[in-house]
Amino acid sequence: MIRLPILHQSQIFLLQEDYPQILDTSVKCREKECISLLKKCKAMVGLKQVHGQMLKLGLFYDSFCVSNLLANCALSDWGNMDYASLIFSQIDDPGTFEFNTMIRGHTKDKDFEKALNLFVEMLERENSPDNFTYPTVFKNSLINMYGKRREIGDCCAVFERMEQKSVASWSALVAAHANLGMWWDCLEIFGAMMGEGSWRAEESILVSVICACTHLGALDLGKSLHGYLMRNLSGLNVIVETCLIDMYMKCGSIERGLSLFNKMKSKNQLSYSVMISGLAIHGNGHEALGLFSEMLKQGIEPDDVVYLGVLSACRHAGLVEKGLELFKRMRLEHLIQPTIQHYGCILDLLGRAAMFDKAISLIEEMPMAPNDVVWRSLLSAARVHSNLEVGEEVCRKLMQLGSDNAGDYIIMSNMYAQAEKWTDAANTRAKVADRGLDQTAGLSLVEVKRKVHKFVSQDKSSCNWEEIYEMIHQMEWQLKFEGYKPDTSEVLHNIDEEEKLERLRYHSQKLAIAYALLHTPETTTIRIVRNVRMCRDTHTYTKFISVIYNRLIVVRERNRFHHFKDGTCSCRDYW
Template identity: 50%
Template sequence: MIKAAPVLQSLLATRDDVVHNPAEVNSFRAKEQECLYLLKKCKNIEELKQVHARFIKLSLFCSSPFSASSVLATCAHSGWENSMHYAASIFKGIDDPCTFDYNTMIRGYVNETSFEEALCVYTEMIEEGIDSDNFTYPCLLKACTRLKSIGEGKQIHGHVFKLGLEADVFVQNSLINMYGRCGEMALSSAVFEKLECKTAASWSSMVSARAGMGMWSECLNLFREMCSGTDLKAEESGMVSALSACANTGALNLGMSIHGFLLRNISKLNIAVQTSLVDMYTKCGCLDKALEVFKKMETRNNLTYSAMISGLALHGEGEAALRLFSEMIEEGLESDHVVYVSVLNACSQSGLVKEGRRVFGEMLKEGKVEPTAEHYGCLVDLLGRAGLLEEALETIESMPIKQNDVVWRSLLSSCRVHQNVELGKIAARELLKLNSHNPGDYLVISNMYAQAQMWEDVAGARTEMANKGLKQTPGFSMVEVKGKTHRFVSQDRFHPQCKEIYKMLHQMEWQLKFEGYSPDVTQILLNVDEKEKRERLKGHSQKVAIAFALLYTPPGSIIRIARNLRMCSDCHTYTKKISMVYEREIVVRDR
């Protein structure tokens, strides 16, 4: 007679339906049911190993495919440490693994983020001639998505087509997401359009894919289309993506509408949604609202603190960001790579050099987070903004890791601001050595030379940029009016209300003359006369956006503008004075 080990005896003791009839206990079915019961009670890998051994001793593992598959599935989906390593050994012990067993292994590896192993299991499945089904492909396509393996993803799409699984909505949603996240927007849209029955998950896949690629306007357009053109309710994943889009476009009204919908329809918001709300409110200029959401959260993780710290930094509350960082440590959460970047950026944006040096030093001393080029870039930016350019250069040269474009770009930007052409040339030379294909780098170099009136060097930088086929990303400003986001570029003449906007601009400039405003023509880094410089300044995208908002928003309401580039000092002065003249609070979020 086989006696249970102490662990198994304790598990059996909790069972209230154990059969005590000896004849029945010895029956195959009763033994299998008892072992399956034990399997469900396993709380760690050690208990599972003992139950697995019991299955083998009772000859259940080799004679009952259901038992073998159950042991494998319990282990692979448990999430215990090293569970997939043991699951692989269980899988090898199964004489004839079926489709379910292969699917279990694929899903387990994907859940463990071992995406390459998941694809290898699928390859073995094909080689062994095992039929795949509609449960095989969602996890496989997720693996391709995370690996950005578009080639493998297309091959898998071919298998889906051959097997006639194109009508399966779960497979199709996975294809939409895979193509979108890998940058193949046309293919993603093509799969979506072919769907006869589009579900909330289908729309969420489209919305999330656009958000993942930074296509914020397209993301919001799709989200609005789903909300207004269908009877479907967006999933939480789609709402998180929409909130990210709201944060990056300054679409506060839509973000608040989503928040309201969540409160009305979901009793308890998960931590990812709440963190997205914090991020959205801070980036849309509502720091008080972000703090309100943050303080009401029952649990917070590193990403939540990082979002709030970054939000405080964005609003110039560097000291408050540091206090929050200390609070996070006191709560027992450990700082990670992302949190340190947020804290160092907070110090940088608020000019807290001493505190930034201390935080960076503590990170090195603790040794729990390996400093990356991004951390050193933050430190260089901190020193550079404070005008400590020599120290910033020494920091780069003494880095224990390989120098990259991030650190040299930070130094170059600071050299332009402080008009230190000598050090700026060093930063530019090192940056171009790295074969930079970022058009912004050439523009900063060009602008640095233009400030020093070194026009031949300006021409050289612009020529090199053109020879490499690099195109300048135009600066733009976005403002939300009546629930719709309007985007303006410099000297914009394409808006339907163009005439009214430029009349308003003329009126604004007239009013500012009485406030002592004089355009800072040094911000126009072109070799043109002063009159031309004044005209160019007048049509900066931020000023055009403010004029439009003054015309079409209620008196006394807050104007919120989001920019893709940092504003110039003239726009800063202009906006400050317009705010006072028209008695309107104006919030501008730049890069």
């Protein structure tokens, strides 16, 4: 509904006694006249004229006339809820009908909180709710409101109690779960809705489900939803198209993302931002920078989010000089103040190039205090370049911040071991046990036949886990002939070597790969989504598998993609 500012019309709202009494015999005729005029209204201008006529004739205080006036103002497509609220406030004793009208109007306007507040006021005034007080649309507003308040249990309870569900009801429930990042639930709810066979999904619910596909890496389902949109809509708006591009890029399908982007009739800042960031996380730095130049030529101004994507592109592609140049341009030409995320990109870039002195100087110049993420990026760089001195200094900084990340200790322990400082390596590992630290539990998602399967290490929850484990043994047999040797250096637990090898053998990513090899055709790309950074052993393992089984394996972790093909990885072994 269109919301318009209310014009100051004090002469309209006058007291009843300012008008002469109208003879009873003429009241009904005048009522009919006003109702007839209301039915002809197609815009607010006409409604205001009828409102004025009612006041002149003394009919505003006639419950039948004012109820019709309120309903037309609140529920018409051209109506105005601000004006309707003003009319409602002039009613001395609004009844159930008037309250129902306002509740429906606010719900239609997606102002769910006002709708609920009116319902509470209705009860406080001792107006009895009727069947029209609880329309499906009001219940949808409750689902939306509970979703925004993160009260998902109440959200589901309202939905379950609805006798007559609608597409809007399902859409509100999916959106509520999407707002909380409950992506598995989004797909399950959508599946239940489509399983009933009597609903035609609307654009809003499809956008929420596409977002779920994006987060879970469900490319095949995302493609199906794209096809559904194309078949059932005459055209896609820029928001839906951008959402689809984001899905394709984050599900590892660069070609489809680029194709859709190039076909867009209208591109905006968000479209370019999504595409630049998408290319960046795949390591396609030069292509991302080319797109950034194109955006500037189109006269579209960048913001801090666009620049974050641009600097990430430089970071993943190792473009040090270009990254420093753009960091300077962001501040001086586009007058954008860098956030800690922008500084983090530059520091990671400098660390990648082993420019540690310059990185430390930049940290000292930062207008904000460095956080653990900033220091951890330098720790990773120190590990890659075997710079024990920098590693120790960074680790001290992390300890001062109160960081209790087990991964930091693992990196330092491995660096000590590499430098043959065995006592320091053992002491660092002992701190992990003494402080009761543990690594974040890793999980891997893989989509097979439009269904997303989740695996954790040592997983036996699948009904065909024995088949998967047998496949692991077959893969190991071939890996040995290719020269693969397990790397147990990043296994945290204080256990013997044989048990460490057992933990590596049934790693979540290896189980996901085994399942995909068993259940997909030989030429199919395997796409995996992980919640944590890949360890060195799994990275090496996957490179070997890509050669042995002649598969492209695309793995998405927290900050980037890895494309494994013919025994190499797109990250060039720096991640």
